[in-house]
Amino acid sequence: MIRIIRSDSFCTIPEKYKLNWHSAWRAVLAGMMLSLIAGCTSLPVVDRFATEAVPLSAKTTLGKIAQDSIPAPELSGFRLMPLGSFSLDTRLQLAHRAEATLDLQYYQFQDDETGRLLLRAVADAAKRGVRVRLLLDDFYTSGSDTLFLGLAAYPNVEVRLFNPFCCARDTGQISRFALSFGDWSRVNHRMHNKLFIADGAMAVIGGRNVANEYFQRSMAENFVDVDAFTVGFIVPPLQELFDRYWNSFSAYPLETIAKTGLSKEQLIAQFDDRTGPKTTPPPDKLGPNDILGYGPIADDLDAGRLGLIWGEAYVFADYPDKPFESKAGAIPLETSVTYNVVEEMKKAKSEVVASSPYFVPGARGMKLLQGLRDKGVKVQVLTNSLAATDEPIVHAGYSRYREDMLRIGVDLYELSRSRLKMNNRPFHFGSSLGRLHAKVVVIDKHLSFIGSMNLDPRSASVNTELGAIVDSQALAKELLNIIDIDRLQSAYRVRLSPSGHGLEWLGADDEQEMVLKTEPDATSWIRLKLWLLGPLIPDELL
Structure with missing residues (x-):
């Protein structure tokens, strides 16, 4: 039996404080007041049994x-x-x-x-x-x-x-x-x-x-x-x-x-x-x-027989107590998923291709990218555009580094919700809004990461993650094909403007190239919001 001890008592809210607040700011203020009054941050003392996984048995189908x-x-x-x-x-x-x-x-x-x-x-x-x-x-x-x-x-x-x-x-x-x-x-x-x-x-x-x-x-x-x-x-x-x-x-x-x-x-x-x-x-x-x-x-x-791609693989996950031992923005622990993936990326000899819906390299990530480029390693990243992301504040953190990444030769692609809708392949999304969520990395066309980890500070030091590294050229080829479908048909390529300051987004429709000077599909309001709030949010919280 495992006994968990987090606090001396379980939080209860007196009935007279259970108000039905209808606005977000009132809920926040009420919560702050109630947490001080009722001590609502405590969890119960719990007894429960540890159990273990049942190994594979040929007795099951x-x-x-x-x-x-x-x-x-x-x-x-x-x-x-x-x-x-x-x-x-x-x-x-x-x-x-x-x-x-x-x-x-x-x-x-x-x-x-x-x-x-x-x-x-x-x-x-x-x-x-x-x-x-x-x-x-x-x-x-x-x-x-x-x-x-x-x-x-x-x-x-x-x-x-x-x-x-x-x-x-x-x-x-x-x-x-x-x-x-x-x-x-x-x-x-x-x-x-x-x-x-x-x-x-x-x-x-x-x-x-x-x-x-x-x-x-x-x-x-x-x-x-x-x-x-x-x-x-x-x-x-x-x-x-x-x-x-x-x-x-x-x-x-x-x-x-x-x-x-x-x-x-x-x-x-x-x-x-x-x-x-x-x-x-x-x-x-x-x-x-x-x-x-x-x-x-x-x-x-x-x-009764599986048709699969075979390769050598190892799997890793952060320790469950990682979030409580690691501070936001801290250097990734050697046991973390982020650390293991980054170590494999450092060994790249020719190319690194990554898909990450939330991509905030930060200072350490920029050092990694610079090191790869100094070795002549091609680096390509597919992420969400401002209009496609469901986390605009995270996009603000990413956008701080776009020009610097482009200057060192990183190839950046951003998924476009309008281009995704125009894609005529049957597996795409019609009138619904499409957002990138795939979290994969392919290294030197033979090593693949598949898992839950984003390339951002939250995955590195705040949340726990799980993933696998697979050594298989055939699997890497399929994964690159999947990324290319979205990169070539449903994304804009980002480049520096001819003046060297500011960005341009390149796409092709009906075999005609188009060049955009502002964030594709994004409203003026969301661009203004990000311009105002972006500098106020530190990387380690993204």
Whole structure:
């Protein structure tokens, strides 16, 4: 049994202070007042049992397929999944076919059609006797406690929250942070990892959270992303990393944080209703193959043999206590994902190609880029444009370094929401807004990083991350093809203006080159806002 001790008491808010504030500034002021009055930054003293992953067994169908598919014990197999529809189907197939265990770890797990669909599949697995462990970062759980408590009410299911907020659990992010006023340095650190493991045999890694927009199911906006299905040598280390987080001092059993007056039977009934067909429609039928030519993973699983790209790989994740031992802006720890990826980049001999939705090099990153360019290494980066990003303040941090990066010869490309909409390939987004979310690096056309890490200070020293380095020319080629689709067809190339000061954005439509002098697709208001606020935000907070 592990005993977690964070404080002497659990935060409770006197009923007379539970006001319904309708504006953001009032919520902040109220939260500051309440945190001082009620001591709302404390978490409970918790006892719970440590558990461990169940290793692969050929007694399960997935385990037998994995063992039969692996050509050599030191190799790992991968299938990249650039299409959200195929990526979601892979997770559902693993949940439907699991016979022993499901271990899920996510930064965001939304209460929408996609989230409920996957929760339904997980609950059905638990009813078959599958042991389910779901570890969620607490940042995006506001208003969803009852849904997850419903899942946890099933036999064979346990849900834990990483670094939870103590109070205002149903009132939105502003109130939650406000009520953590005295503990902001703790709640600012988040578990950004994404991981899905079935029967100790097969896993999904990468950058996708669980929400409609990560699987191309949103009518308003969708993310350009990529993750990977994997088996082989890499899976046991992934299980060990999951256990490290699951049994950490920062992982709290859900029921110790989220409170309800409902019985288990009532929670399950409510969960069944919320995840039923009326509120959780199935996804559209998959096409015969994705953009890389792969069919649905179900075809391989039905045939009992996996068609994958094989290579040597190693996986790493930040220690769970990294956020509480490392200060924002600190030098990345040698155990961190950022440190390991940067060390591989330093060894590059010919080229480094990176895709990162949030790209803030900072002083240390500029030193790295300068070192690569001094060696003659070509450096190419694809990131979001100002109009495409969902984090404009982070873009302000990136924009400080654009001219300096261009002067040393870094090739910069920015995803354009208008060019993405005009792309006539069937897997793109039509009228919805597209944003880049893929977090990958390819080094010297044979070494690939796939994971949750952004190339920014938050990933380096504030959040925890998970990722894998894979040595395979074939996988690197596919990853470069995916990046090139967006770089060449849906992005602007950024260059210095002829005067040497200021920027220009280059694109081609109908074989005609166009040159823009201002941030593409961005309104005057957002440009002014970034011009005013950008200098005020230090890199280490981005």
